[in-house]
Amino acid sequence: MEPRSAAAVGRDFPYTAKTLCYIEVAEDGTVSHGVDAGAYERARSGESRLFAVWPGSWRSDLFVIDDLDEYARAHGLLHDQQRTGLADHEHAVRWTLDPSEKKPMGSYITVRVHLDCGCAINDLDAFAKQMRAQQGWDIATTGGWGGSTTSGTYMRVRRKSLDS
Ligand SMILES: [Zn+2]
Known part of the structure:
Protein backbone atom coordinates (compact mmCIF):
# COMPACT_ATOMS: atom_id res chain seq x y z
CA MET A 1 0.00 0.00 0.00
CA GLU A 2 1.35 3.39 -0.97
CA PRO A 3 1.44 5.96 1.83
CA ARG A 4 -0.82 8.95 1.36
CA SER A 5 0.49 12.48 1.00
CA ALA A 6 0.38 14.77 4.04
CA ALA A 7 0.99 17.73 1.71
CA ALA A 8 -2.23 16.90 -0.11
CA VAL A 9 -4.11 17.23 3.18
CA GLY A 10 -2.53 20.64 3.70
CA ARG A 11 -3.17 22.60 6.88
CA ASP A 12 -5.77 20.12 8.09
CA PHE A 13 -3.11 17.49 8.62
CA PRO A 14 -2.84 17.10 12.44
CA TYR A 15 0.95 17.46 12.65
CA THR A 16 0.97 18.01 16.42
CA ALA A 17 -1.83 15.63 17.44
CA LYS A 18 -0.78 13.42 20.34
CA THR A 19 -2.34 10.40 18.63
CA LEU A 20 -0.15 10.82 15.55
CA CYS A 21 2.77 8.42 15.46
CA TYR A 22 5.85 9.51 13.52
CA ILE A 23 8.18 7.04 11.89
CA GLU A 24 11.59 7.93 10.55
CA VAL A 25 13.20 5.68 7.97
CA ALA A 26 16.89 6.30 7.47
CA GLU A 27 18.71 5.81 4.17
CA ASP A 28 20.13 2.48 5.39
CA GLY A 29 16.64 1.25 6.22
CA THR A 30 16.84 1.79 9.98
CA VAL A 31 13.39 2.52 11.32
CA SER A 32 12.77 4.60 14.43
CA HIS A 33 9.55 5.97 15.77
CA GLY A 34 8.87 9.15 17.65
CA VAL A 35 11.00 11.83 16.02
CA ASP A 36 13.56 14.03 17.73
CA ALA A 37 14.61 17.57 16.94
CA GLY A 38 17.12 16.41 14.33
CA ALA A 39 14.53 14.56 12.24
CA TYR A 40 13.55 17.66 10.26
CA GLU A 41 17.17 18.36 9.29
CA ARG A 42 17.83 14.75 8.37
CA ALA A 43 14.66 14.57 6.26
CA ARG A 44 15.51 17.87 4.59
CA SER A 45 18.97 16.69 3.67
CA GLY A 46 17.59 13.41 2.37
CA GLU A 47 19.27 11.28 5.05
CA SER A 48 15.89 9.94 6.06
CA ARG A 49 12.20 10.02 5.21
CA LEU A 50 9.42 10.86 7.62
CA PHE A 51 6.12 9.06 7.81
CA ALA A 52 3.19 9.35 10.16
CA VAL A 53 0.42 7.01 11.14
CA TRP A 54 -2.85 8.86 11.56
CA PRO A 55 -5.10 6.60 13.60
CA GLY A 56 -8.73 6.62 12.57
CA SER A 57 -11.70 5.03 14.31
CA TRP A 58 -12.00 2.24 11.71
CA ARG A 59 -8.53 2.04 10.23
CA SER A 60 -5.26 3.92 10.40
CA ASP A 61 -3.61 5.59 7.45
CA LEU A 62 0.06 5.86 6.69
CA PHE A 63 1.19 9.24 5.42
CA VAL A 64 4.48 10.40 4.00
CA ILE A 65 5.51 13.79 5.41
CA ASP A 66 6.24 15.36 2.04
CA ASP A 67 5.76 18.99 3.07
CA LEU A 68 8.60 19.35 5.53
CA ASP A 69 8.18 23.12 5.88
CA GLU A 70 4.58 22.67 6.99
CA TYR A 71 5.76 20.01 9.45
CA ALA A 72 8.41 22.41 10.79
CA ARG A 73 5.98 25.31 11.11
CA ALA A 74 3.50 23.15 13.01
CA HIS A 75 6.23 22.06 15.42
CA GLY A 76 7.57 25.60 15.87
CA LEU A 77 10.85 24.82 14.10
CA LEU A 78 10.07 27.44 11.46
CA HIS A 79 8.22 30.61 12.28
CA ASP A 80 4.69 30.55 10.88
CA GLN A 81 3.15 34.00 10.63
CA GLN A 82 -0.09 32.74 9.10
CA ARG A 83 -0.80 30.20 11.84
CA THR A 84 0.49 32.16 14.85
ZN1 LIG B 1 4.15 42.28 15.99
Missing part, protein backbone atom coordinates in the same frame (compact mmCIF):
# COMPACT_ATOMS: atom_id res chain seq x y z
CA GLY A 85 -0.73 35.62 13.77
CA LEU A 86 2.70 36.89 14.78
CA ALA A 87 5.16 38.58 12.49
CA ASP A 88 8.81 37.70 12.91
CA HIS A 89 9.75 41.14 14.23
CA GLU A 90 10.14 43.16 17.42
CA HIS A 91 6.55 43.57 18.64
CA ALA A 92 5.22 46.92 19.87
CA VAL A 93 3.79 45.66 23.16
CA ARG A 94 1.60 47.41 25.72
CA TRP A 95 0.34 45.63 28.81
CA THR A 96 -1.96 46.44 31.71
CA LEU A 97 -2.93 44.50 34.78
CA ASP A 98 -6.03 42.46 33.99
CA PRO A 99 -9.12 43.68 35.90
CA SER A 100 -9.63 40.12 37.21
CA GLU A 101 -6.24 40.04 38.98
CA LYS A 102 -6.80 39.95 42.75
CA LYS A 103 -3.15 39.50 43.73
CA PRO A 104 -1.19 42.08 41.76
CA MET A 105 1.91 41.40 43.87
CA GLY A 106 1.87 37.63 43.28
CA SER A 107 4.76 35.96 41.50
CA TYR A 108 2.58 35.41 38.42
CA ILE A 109 0.01 38.01 37.45
CA THR A 110 -2.67 38.13 34.79
CA VAL A 111 -2.02 40.89 32.31
CA ARG A 112 -3.77 42.10 29.22
CA VAL A 113 -1.47 42.46 26.26
CA HIS A 114 -2.05 44.77 23.29
CA LEU A 115 0.10 44.59 20.21
CA ASP A 116 0.30 47.99 18.52
CA CYS A 117 2.30 46.44 15.68
CA GLY A 118 -0.93 44.83 14.44
CA CYS A 119 -0.04 41.23 15.21
CA ALA A 120 -2.58 38.84 16.72
CA ILE A 121 -1.74 36.23 19.34
CA ASN A 122 -3.13 32.95 18.03
CA ASP A 123 -0.41 30.78 19.51
CA LEU A 124 0.73 31.50 23.06
CA ASP A 125 3.77 29.21 22.85
CA ALA A 126 5.08 31.11 19.83
CA PHE A 127 4.37 34.49 21.47
CA ALA A 128 6.04 33.38 24.72
CA LYS A 129 9.13 32.31 22.81
CA GLN A 130 9.34 35.65 21.00
CA MET A 131 8.75 37.72 24.15
CA ARG A 132 11.33 35.76 26.11
CA ALA A 133 13.89 36.60 23.46
CA GLN A 134 12.77 40.20 22.92
CA GLN A 135 12.00 41.44 26.44
CA GLY A 136 12.78 38.59 28.82
CA TRP A 137 9.13 37.94 29.66
CA ASP A 138 8.37 34.69 31.42
CA ILE A 139 4.87 33.78 30.20
CA ALA A 140 3.07 30.79 31.74
CA THR A 141 2.11 28.75 28.69
CA THR A 142 0.27 26.06 30.65
CA GLY A 143 -2.38 28.35 32.15
CA GLY A 144 -5.43 29.92 30.62
CA TRP A 145 -5.19 32.69 28.08
CA GLY A 146 -7.40 34.31 25.51
CA GLY A 147 -9.04 37.52 24.47
CA SER A 148 -9.24 39.44 21.23
CA THR A 149 -7.35 42.05 19.31
CA THR A 150 -9.75 44.76 20.56
CA SER A 151 -9.85 43.91 24.28
CA GLY A 152 -6.31 42.58 24.38
CA THR A 153 -5.07 39.10 25.16
CA TYR A 154 -4.90 38.00 28.78
CA MET A 155 -2.16 35.69 29.98
CA ARG A 156 -0.16 34.88 33.11
CA VAL A 157 3.31 36.36 33.26
CA ARG A 158 5.96 36.21 35.97
CA ARG A 159 5.68 39.69 37.46
CA LYS A 160 9.40 40.29 37.89
CA SER A 161 10.09 39.43 34.26
CA LEU A 162 7.88 42.35 33.19
CA ASP A 163 10.19 44.86 34.88
CA SER A 164 13.25 43.94 32.89
Whole structure:
Protein backbone atom coordinates (compact mmCIF):
# COMPACT_ATOMS: atom_id res chain seq x y z
CA MET A 1 0.00 0.00 0.00
CA GLU A 2 1.35 3.39 -0.97
CA PRO A 3 1.44 5.96 1.83
CA ARG A 4 -0.82 8.95 1.36
CA SER A 5 0.49 12.48 1.00
CA ALA A 6 0.38 14.77 4.04
CA ALA A 7 0.99 17.73 1.71
CA ALA A 8 -2.23 16.90 -0.11
CA VAL A 9 -4.11 17.23 3.18
CA GLY A 10 -2.53 20.64 3.70
CA ARG A 11 -3.17 22.60 6.88
CA ASP A 12 -5.77 20.12 8.09
CA PHE A 13 -3.11 17.49 8.62
CA PRO A 14 -2.84 17.10 12.44
CA TYR A 15 0.95 17.46 12.65
CA THR A 16 0.97 18.01 16.42
CA ALA A 17 -1.83 15.63 17.44
CA LYS A 18 -0.78 13.42 20.34
CA THR A 19 -2.34 10.40 18.63
CA LEU A 20 -0.15 10.82 15.55
CA CYS A 21 2.77 8.42 15.46
CA TYR A 22 5.85 9.51 13.52
CA ILE A 23 8.18 7.04 11.89
CA GLU A 24 11.59 7.93 10.55
CA VAL A 25 13.20 5.68 7.97
CA ALA A 26 16.89 6.30 7.47
CA GLU A 27 18.71 5.81 4.17
CA ASP A 28 20.13 2.48 5.39
CA GLY A 29 16.64 1.25 6.22
CA THR A 30 16.84 1.79 9.98
CA VAL A 31 13.39 2.52 11.32
CA SER A 32 12.77 4.60 14.43
CA HIS A 33 9.55 5.97 15.77
CA GLY A 34 8.87 9.15 17.65
CA VAL A 35 11.00 11.83 16.02
CA ASP A 36 13.56 14.03 17.73
CA ALA A 37 14.61 17.57 16.94
CA GLY A 38 17.12 16.41 14.33
CA ALA A 39 14.53 14.56 12.24
CA TYR A 40 13.55 17.66 10.26
CA GLU A 41 17.17 18.36 9.29
CA ARG A 42 17.83 14.75 8.37
CA ALA A 43 14.66 14.57 6.26
CA ARG A 44 15.51 17.87 4.59
CA SER A 45 18.97 16.69 3.67
CA GLY A 46 17.59 13.41 2.37
CA GLU A 47 19.27 11.28 5.05
CA SER A 48 15.89 9.94 6.06
CA ARG A 49 12.20 10.02 5.21
CA LEU A 50 9.42 10.86 7.62
CA PHE A 51 6.12 9.06 7.81
CA ALA A 52 3.19 9.35 10.16
CA VAL A 53 0.42 7.01 11.14
CA TRP A 54 -2.85 8.86 11.56
CA PRO A 55 -5.10 6.60 13.60
CA GLY A 56 -8.73 6.62 12.57
CA SER A 57 -11.70 5.03 14.31
CA TRP A 58 -12.00 2.24 11.71
CA ARG A 59 -8.53 2.04 10.23
CA SER A 60 -5.26 3.92 10.40
CA ASP A 61 -3.61 5.59 7.45
CA LEU A 62 0.06 5.86 6.69
CA PHE A 63 1.19 9.24 5.42
CA VAL A 64 4.48 10.40 4.00
CA ILE A 65 5.51 13.79 5.41
CA ASP A 66 6.24 15.36 2.04
CA ASP A 67 5.76 18.99 3.07
CA LEU A 68 8.60 19.35 5.53
CA ASP A 69 8.18 23.12 5.88
CA GLU A 70 4.58 22.67 6.99
CA TYR A 71 5.76 20.01 9.45
CA ALA A 72 8.41 22.41 10.79
CA ARG A 73 5.98 25.31 11.11
CA ALA A 74 3.50 23.15 13.01
CA HIS A 75 6.23 22.06 15.42
CA GLY A 76 7.57 25.60 15.87
CA LEU A 77 10.85 24.82 14.10
CA LEU A 78 10.07 27.44 11.46
CA HIS A 79 8.22 30.61 12.28
CA ASP A 80 4.69 30.55 10.88
CA GLN A 81 3.15 34.00 10.63
CA GLN A 82 -0.09 32.74 9.10
CA ARG A 83 -0.80 30.20 11.84
CA THR A 84 0.49 32.16 14.85
CA GLY A 85 -0.73 35.62 13.77
CA LEU A 86 2.70 36.89 14.78
CA ALA A 87 5.16 38.58 12.49
CA ASP A 88 8.81 37.70 12.91
CA HIS A 89 9.75 41.14 14.23
CA GLU A 90 10.14 43.16 17.42
CA HIS A 91 6.55 43.57 18.64
CA ALA A 92 5.22 46.92 19.87
CA VAL A 93 3.79 45.66 23.16
CA ARG A 94 1.60 47.41 25.72
CA TRP A 95 0.34 45.63 28.81
CA THR A 96 -1.96 46.44 31.71
CA LEU A 97 -2.93 44.50 34.78
CA ASP A 98 -6.03 42.46 33.99
CA PRO A 99 -9.12 43.68 35.90
CA SER A 100 -9.63 40.12 37.21
CA GLU A 101 -6.24 40.04 38.98
CA LYS A 102 -6.80 39.95 42.75
CA LYS A 103 -3.15 39.50 43.73
CA PRO A 104 -1.19 42.08 41.76
CA MET A 105 1.91 41.40 43.87
CA GLY A 106 1.87 37.63 43.28
CA SER A 107 4.76 35.96 41.50
CA TYR A 108 2.58 35.41 38.42
CA ILE A 109 0.01 38.01 37.45
CA THR A 110 -2.67 38.13 34.79
CA VAL A 111 -2.02 40.89 32.31
CA ARG A 112 -3.77 42.10 29.22
CA VAL A 113 -1.47 42.46 26.26
CA HIS A 114 -2.05 44.77 23.29
CA LEU A 115 0.10 44.59 20.21
CA ASP A 116 0.30 47.99 18.52
CA CYS A 117 2.30 46.44 15.68
CA GLY A 118 -0.93 44.83 14.44
CA CYS A 119 -0.04 41.23 15.21
CA ALA A 120 -2.58 38.84 16.72
CA ILE A 121 -1.74 36.23 19.34
CA ASN A 122 -3.13 32.95 18.03
CA ASP A 123 -0.41 30.78 19.51
CA LEU A 124 0.73 31.50 23.06
CA ASP A 125 3.77 29.21 22.85
CA ALA A 126 5.08 31.11 19.83
CA PHE A 127 4.37 34.49 21.47
CA ALA A 128 6.04 33.38 24.72
CA LYS A 129 9.13 32.31 22.81
CA GLN A 130 9.34 35.65 21.00
CA MET A 131 8.75 37.72 24.15
CA ARG A 132 11.33 35.76 26.11
CA ALA A 133 13.89 36.60 23.46
CA GLN A 134 12.77 40.20 22.92
CA GLN A 135 12.00 41.44 26.44
CA GLY A 136 12.78 38.59 28.82
CA TRP A 137 9.13 37.94 29.66
CA ASP A 138 8.37 34.69 31.42
CA ILE A 139 4.87 33.78 30.20
CA ALA A 140 3.07 30.79 31.74
CA THR A 141 2.11 28.75 28.69
CA THR A 142 0.27 26.06 30.65
CA GLY A 143 -2.38 28.35 32.15
CA GLY A 144 -5.43 29.92 30.62
CA TRP A 145 -5.19 32.69 28.08
CA GLY A 146 -7.40 34.31 25.51
CA GLY A 147 -9.04 37.52 24.47
CA SER A 148 -9.24 39.44 21.23
CA THR A 149 -7.35 42.05 19.31
CA THR A 150 -9.75 44.76 20.56
CA SER A 151 -9.85 43.91 24.28
CA GLY A 152 -6.31 42.58 24.38
CA THR A 153 -5.07 39.10 25.16
CA TYR A 154 -4.90 38.00 28.78
CA MET A 155 -2.16 35.69 29.98
CA ARG A 156 -0.16 34.88 33.11
CA VAL A 157 3.31 36.36 33.26
CA ARG A 158 5.96 36.21 35.97
CA ARG A 159 5.68 39.69 37.46
CA LYS A 160 9.40 40.29 37.89
CA SER A 161 10.09 39.43 34.26
CA LEU A 162 7.88 42.35 33.19
CA ASP A 163 10.19 44.86 34.88
CA SER A 164 13.25 43.94 32.89
ZN1 LIG B 1 4.15 42.28 15.99
